[in-house]
Amino acid sequence: MASPPDTNTKRDHYHHIHTTTHFLSSALYGGAGSAWEKQVRHSATPRRHSGFSVLVTGAAGFVGTHCSLALKKRGDGVLGLDNFNSYYDTSLKRSRQKILEKHQILVVEADINDAELLSKLFDIVPFSHILHLAAQAGVRYAMENPQSYVNSNIAGFVNLLEVAKAANPQPSIVWASSSSVYGLNTDNPFSEDHRTDKPASLYAATKKAGEEMAHTYNHIYGLSITGLRFFTVYGPWGRPDMAYFSFTKDILQGKTINIYESHDGRAVARDFTYIDDIVKGCLGALDTAEKSTGSGGKKRAPAQLRIYNLGNTSPVSVGKLVSILEGLLGVKAKKHVIKMPRNGDVPFTHANVSLAYRDFGYKPTTDLATGLRKFVKWYLGYYGIESRVKKEIGNISNNPHVDE
Numbered sequence: 172m173a174s175p176p177d178t179n180t181k182r183d184h185y186h187h188i189h190t191t192t193h194f195l196s197s198a199l200y201g202g203a204g205s206a207w208e209k210q211v212r213h214s215a216t217p218r219r220h221s222g223f224s225v226l227v228t229g230a231a232g233f234v235g236t237h238c239s240l241a242l243k244k245r246g247d248g249v250l251g252l253d254n255f256n257s258y259y260d261t262s263l264k265r266s267r268q269k270i271l272e273k274h275q276i277l278v279v280e281a282d283i284n285d286a287e288l289l290s291k292l293f294d295i296v297p298f299s300h301i302l303h304l305a306a307q308a309g310v311r312y313a314m315e316n317p318q319s320y321v322n323s324n325i326a327g328f329v330n331l332l333e334v335a336k337a338a339n340p341q342p343s344i345v346w347a348s349s350s351s352v353y354g355l356n357t358d359n360p361f362s363e364d365h366r367t368d369k370p371a372s373l374y375a376a377t378k379k380a381g382e383e384m385a386h387t388y389n390h391i392y393g394l395s396i397t398g399l400r401f402f403t404v405y406g407p408w409g410r411p412d413m414a415y416f417s418f419t420k421d422i423l424q425g426k427t428i429n430i431y432e433s434h435d436g437r438a439v440a441r442d443f444t445y446i447d448d449i450v451k452g453c454l455g456a457l458d459t460a461e462k463s464t465g466s467g468g469k470k471r472a473p474a475q476l477r478i479y480n481l482g483n484t485s486p487v488s489v490g491k492l493v494s495i496l497e498g499l500l501g502v503k504a505k506k507h508v509i510k511m512p513r514n515g516d517v518p519f520t521h522a523n524v525s526l527a528y529r530d531f532g533y534k535p536t537t538d539l540a541t542g543l544r545k546f547v548k549w550y551l552g553y554y555g556i557e558s559r560v561k562k563e564i565g566n567i568s569n570n571p572h573v574d575e
């Protein structure tokens with residue numbers, strides 16, 4: 172049985188990344204025809220006609236696990252990559268990995284900064300797509316550990332783009348940007364053509380930098396690249412560092428939670444987006460991604476470059492989030508309303524998703540109460556917690572992709 176997450180695990184994260192990078196040399200994985208190569212090939216081989224062969228980075232992460240399973244389920248080949256860093260509870264990542272393995276998805280344990288390993292993977296498999304979800308996430312943690320954002324979201328992304336541009340064939344890339352790029356933008360709802368030059372956190376700045384780097388690699392090398400701006404994604408198997416998850420843990424343990432309000436006394440709100448909707452958006456983006464036009468590092472023709480919001484289009488205040496959780500858990504929260512610390516947070520997000528709807532039919536269908544119900548059911552089951560309401564919510568169906 173898993174125990175509720177310890178948020179201190181992130182402290183040794185930076186050190187871990189660096190040791191991991193040095194430790195993982197491709198020599199460890201054996202030569203041509205090795206058992207490891209066979210596993211890589213088997214995992215990445217599609218089982219449907221004209222199926223994709225997708226390299227999913229961050230595969231043991233929250234969104235990565237759900238997307239990998241959805242791709243595999245429809246017959247695409249999936250090879251996962253994850254460095255299993257300790258930013259949050261690694262046992263949760265290992266549990267996700269077990270589910271992936273049960274579905275014949277291999278997760279290679281390596282960092283996206285390991286160019287040698289990435290090139291080797293491309294030597295073994297002619298990936299048609301990369302779904303790049305590996306990143307240093309979290310808005311507020313960027314003040315504690317700025318270098319880890321530079322390392323993963325900038326250096327790691329460049330490394331991946333370098334390998335992708337040199338590959339033959341070049342893959343099409345779909346990757347996770349963030350709603351946080353809208354920063355201090357006040358136009359509402361947020362549309363892709365709004366200003367994104369006022370990031371409020373280093374996290375947001377590195378995601379914005381990723382969007383600019385995507386432009387460069389598309390322009391010079393003909394890589395087809397699609398960035399997806401995720402809006403506060405939540406659901407079963409989610410990230411313990413996020414508010415809905417840590418609030419659930421603290422409410423159940425009787426601890427006081429801080430609810431932020433803006434400096435002018437208004438409620439802070441988010442366009443919370445349920446994981447299944449995000450998965451549909453990711454697959455829609457992959458399905459409509461055009462082929463890259465370059466080969467072996469040379470551009471042959473202009474290539475596709477896209478950016479989309481993937482949100483829920485319906486912001487909910489943090490206070491309301493807490494009251495939904497209280498109802499689901501059958502426990503009253505000990506609340507402390509405080510002014511939002513000046514730590515990179517933004518007061519409000521709200522997505523306009525008409526572009527994603529137009530181009531691949533993206534239409535979110537899960538409201539926060541429904542999605543949190545599924546999350547709480549998973550949480551209580553995963554951590555083996557008895558709750559007064561566990562039986563009552565026990566009969567709802569959980570995520571269709573992750574069924575245990």
Ligand SMILES: O=C(O)[C@H]1O[C@H](OP(=O)(O)OP(=O)(O)OC[C@H]2O[C@@H](n3ccc(=O)[nH]c3=O)[C@H](O)[C@@H]2O)[C@H](O)[C@@H](O)[C@H]1O
Pocket residue numbers: 308309310348349350351401402403404412413414415428429430431439440441489511516518
């Ligand atoms: O859309 C994104 O691109 C980002 O979404 C997520 O960031 P956020 O929207 O900030 O989510 P999250 O931390 O869950 O805070 C939720 C709300 O609770 C408020 N909040 C938070 C903590 C607290 O103690 N009290 C509180 O009121 C807080 O002010 C906020 O209003 C991802 O973590 C990030 O990786 C990135 O992907």
